Amino acid sequence: MPRDELQSGDPGRRFDYAAAFTAGLLDPDRAPPDAVSGPNGKAAVKRYAVYRNNVTVSLIDALAASFPATLRITGPDFFRAMARFHVRETPPTSPLLFEYGRDFADFIERYEYAKSMPWLADVARMERAWLDAYHAADAEPLASGALASIPPERLADTVFVPHPATRAIRSLYPVATIFAANRSDGPVGRIEAGGPEDALVTRPGLEVVVRHLPPGGAAFLDRLMAGELLGAAATAAFAERAEFDLSANIAGLLQAGAFTAAHQGE
Amino acid sequence: MNGLAIHPASRMSKTSRFPAHPVAGLAGTSFKHEHLHAILGDDPKDGFFEVHAENYMGAGGPPHDALTKIRRDYPVSLHGVCMSIGGSRPLDKAHLGRFKALVDRYEPALVSEHLAWSTHDTTYYNDLLPLPYTQATVSRVADHIDEVQGTIGRPILLENPSTYVLFPESTMSETDFIRELVRRTGCGLLLDVNNVFISATNHRYSALSYLADFPLDHVGEIHLAGHAEQEDDEGDLLLIDSHDGPVADAVWKLFDIVIGRCGPLPTLIEWDSDIPDWPVLKAEAAAAQAILDHHAGSYYISGKAHAAG
Numbered sequence: 001m002p003r004d005e006l007q008s009g010d011p012g013r014r015f016d017y018a019a020a021f022t023a024g025l026l027d028p029d030r031a032p033p034d035a036v037s038g039p040n041g042k043a044a045v046k047r048y049a050v051y052r053n054n055v056t057v058s059l060i061d062a063l064a065a066s067f068p069a070t071l072r073i074t075g076p077d078f079f080r081a082m083a084r085f086h087v088r089e090t091p092p093t094s095p096l097l098f099e100y101g102r103d104f105a106d107f108i109e110r111y112e113y114a115k116s117m118p119w120l121a122d123v124a125r126m127e128r129a130w131l132d133a134y135h136a137a138d139a140e141p142l143a144s145g146a147l148a149s150i151p152p153e154r155l156a157d158t159v160f161v162p163h164p165a166t167r168a169i170r171s172l173y174p175v176a177t178i179f180a181a182n183r184s185d186g187p188v189g190r191i192e193a194g195g196p197e198d199a200l201v202t203r204p205g206l207e208v209v210v211r212h213l214p215p216g217g218a219a220f221l222d223r224l225m226a227g228e229l230l231g232a233a234a235t236a237a238f239a240e241r242a243e244f245d246l247s248a249n250i251a252g253l254l255q256a257g258a259f260t261a262a263h264q265g266e
Numbered sequence: 267m268n269g270l271a272i273h274p275a276s277r278m279s280k281t282s283r284f285p286a287h288p289v290a291g292l293a294g295t296s297f298k299h300e301h302l303h304a305i306l307g308d309d310p311k312d313g314f315f316e317v318h319a320e321n322y323m324g325a326g327g328p329p330h331d332a333l334t335k336i337r338r339d340y341p342v343s344l345h346g347v348c349m350s351i352g353g354s355r356p357l358d359k360a361h362l363g364r365f366k367a368l369v370d371r372y373e374p375a376l377v378s379e380h381l382a383w384s385t386h387d388t389t390y391y392n393d394l395l396p397l398p399y400t401q402a403t404v405s406r407v408a409d410h411i412d413e414v415q416g417t418i419g420r421p422i423l424l425e426n427p428s429t430y431v432l433f434p435e436s437t438m439s440e441t442d443f444i445r446e447l448v449r450r451t452g453c454g455l456l457l458d459v460n461n462v463f464i465s466a467t468n469h470r471y472s473a474l475s476y477l478a479d480f481p482l483d484h485v486g487e488i489h490l491a492g493h494a495e496q497e498d499d500e501g502d503l504l505l506i507d508s509h510d511g512p513v514a515d516a517v518w519k520l521f522d523i524v525i526g527r528c529g530p531l532p533t534l535i536e537w538d539s540d541i542p543d544w545p546v547l548k549a550e551a552a553a554a555q556a557i558l559d560h561h562a563g564s565y566y567i568s569g570k571a572h573a574a575g
Contacts, residue, residue: 017398017433018354018386025391035398036431039469043499047430047468050496050506054393062392092390095348095361096323135324164325206328 024048025055026088059087062097063104067127069182070108070120082111098135101128119173126179126210129167129201133208136165141204141257147250150262156231159265160224165203166258168213168221172196176212204257211256216244221253229265282373289314289341289375291530291562293554295547296537297342302332304544306339313551314375316343316534322372323364333372343376343487343534344368348390351410351424352397353383362417369418376487376532378423378456379414381407381444398433399443408450415451423454423486428461428493428507430468440465441479448484455481458489459521460513460536464505468498473520482528490521490554491536509538512550522557530558 017035024030032048063083064071071079086107092100105124114120141163150158169175176199181188198218200211213221216237223233230250237244253259294314297305305315315336322329336342346365349357369377382394397403415421426444438446447453457480466473492511498504513521513535525531535550 016354017403017435018383018395021395022386022389022391032431035433035435036396037434038498038500039432039471042502044431046497046499047504050430050504051393051395055391058392092392093388095350095358095385095390095392096320097392098321098324134327135329136326138326138330165327203327206331 021051025052026091028052056084056087059091059100060084062092063087063101066098066101066131067104067124069127069179070124072182072188073117073120073123073178074114078113082108082114085111098131101131104128119171119175119178122169122171122173122175123178123182125171126169126175126199126201129169130208130210132167133165133201133203136163136203139163139165139260141202142254142259142261144251144254146254146262150264154264156229156234157265158230158262159227160230160259161261161263162225163202163204163258163260165201165208166221166225167201168218168225169199169201170196170218171198175199176210179210200253200256200258202256202258209256211252214245214249214252216241217249217252220244220249221258224253224259283371284337284373286373287314287339287341287375289343289532291532291558292341293533293535293551293558294341294343295535295551297333297336298537298541298547299329299332300541301544301547302335306335308548311339313555314341314343314532314534316345316376316536319344319346319365319368320348322368337372341375342372343378343532344372344374346377346379346422347394348384348392349379349410349414350383350385351379351414352381352395352403352407353385353410354397354406355386357410357413358385362414365414366418369420376423377418377420378425378487380425380427381447382427394427396427396429396431396433399436399438399440401437404438404443404446404450408447411447411451411453415453421451421453423456424448425456425458425489426461426465426480428458428464428468428505430504430506432469439479441476441481445481448481453484454486455484456487456489457482457485457524458491459524460489460491460493460517461507463514463517463520464493464507467503467505474523477520477524482524485524485528485531488521488524488531488533489536490517490533491538493517509536510540511537513553518553518557521554522561525557525561530562533558 020033020035032044036044036048038044038047060080060083086104090103105121105128108114108124109121174194174197176197198213200213202209219240220233220237223236234246292314294316297315297317317333322333380394383397384391384393384395424447462473462476466476490513491509492513494506494508496504496506533554535554537547
């Protein structure tokens with residue numbers, strides 16, 4: 001007999017209080033499980049609802065804490081309604097709440113009531129990258145002058161090791177400008193930018209930094225993060241944007257602390 | 267009493283990365299990141315701090331930097347919230363590994379977890395959920411505690427839950443269940459006095475009777491917190507373990523009784539939501555410290571002091 005069948009026949013699983021208890025935790029239309037009651041025959045509808053409320057509200061709160069700019073843009077009522085749908089559809093699978101919300105941007109993209117804010121999902125992607133950078137492993141960034149020791153004729157064969165916090169965000173919308181305006185405490189004001197923006201997120205020390213990437217910069221960084229040679233990454237960036245400025249991009253990435261090491265590739 | 271549950275400073279000092287700050291007889295608070303700057307400016311550096319282990323399970327960044335700074339100056343209590351020790355499935359080995367790494371890294375004075383569960387199959391519910399008290403569940407929970415203690419190499423303090431429902435299938439009282447876990451695993455206990463008051467109110471029994479049945483000799487830490495009031499289906503009072511305000515008068519009174527019986531135990535003020543400015547939280551800990559100090563005098567004079575002092 002296969003092992004699975006043996007286990008499912010285990011009498012210990014027949015009265016699984018946890019399975020019974022969780023069945024209605026994310027579904028407000030379900031009655032409380034038969035397995036629970038109040039004292040002395042008291043009902044357990046409102047009592048069970050305390051758990052249901054704790055689960056849903058605390059997970060919405062967790063998303064609100066991880067996506068503060070998204071919340072500020074939509075306002076709390078819109079955000080919490082949207083987050084409630086997401087929590088019920090995709091509850092966390094890890095007990096680490098700072099890992100929760102990896103699917104939230106994709107959900108926002110599909111969310112009917114957010115269709116009038118087509119850039120909102122990219123703001124959420126940016127916030128997810130920010131949180132990843134915040135919790136990423138600490139590492140000393142490569143110094144700005146580190147490439148000086150590499151002979152110019154070998155520069156094209158250089159491979160960069162990305163900092164554990166480094167992320168590239170690409171958007172058809174001015175995501176970095178919208179993000180910056182909504183993550184500070186000041187008034188947001190009118191956002192003048194209208195075109196696509198790409199951004200670098202990293203954390204060279206304790207502060208997460210967000211930088212606009214110049215034309216072709218995201219293609220360049222994506223290739224470098226994938227371990228491609230500098231020459232190949234630059235070729236890809238030029239192919240995407242003819243105005244790609246190689247030396248300015250390298251200087252900008254080094255200055256932001258996007259890498260931890262550089263070495264000669266094969 | 268439970269000399270094992272409070273990690274002896276002398277055992278830590280051999281390979282220690284941090285000073286072996288003793289925690290005995292101190293009042294402390296939850297550590298909240300927004301208080302870091304104010305705390306670092308405090309002098310003298312009294313008390314201790316408790317952190318939720320899961321918040322420090324990222325690879326790096328500001329959380330670890332903050333906890334390292336706190337741990338240099340203070341005893342730290344590592345409080346696990348989502349090990350799911352009371353769950354019906356095996357423990358999450360990856361999570362247990364992360365927990366052990368934190369114990370090794372920060373050398374906490376106290377390590378605790380909950381008699382509750384929060385993960386089932388692949389879903390994490392982010393709440394402390396209740397379990398029935400039966401021979402089957404006591405065996406499973408004892409196995410889980412053994413596994414945690416075996417992995418981290420030291421005993422834990424197990425916290426009594428606050429609950430809103432009962433399981434008619436339960437065949438043991440909560441205090442009998444907890445006493446049996448102590449007997450089987452050698453774990454210590456974290457007595458949450460607010461939880462005692464909440465559960466007693468919600469399930470219409472006497473908090474004093476619960477405390478009379480509770481194995482107080484094995485308590486290594488006390489929790490105090492604020493609660494909120496709601497109504498059950500019959501319109502009667504239902505208390506909610508909200509941790510969003512000051513400790514209630516009734517809970518202070520129970521705390522005073524417990525400390526009168528046990529002597530001064532490390533006591534933590536939990537405040538996890540609507541978090542006040544640091545001086546407000548610090549004043550709440552000072553109120554607990556005054557009760558601990560008041561009993562410390564009479565306790566030691568009467569010769570009841572135990573090894574944990």
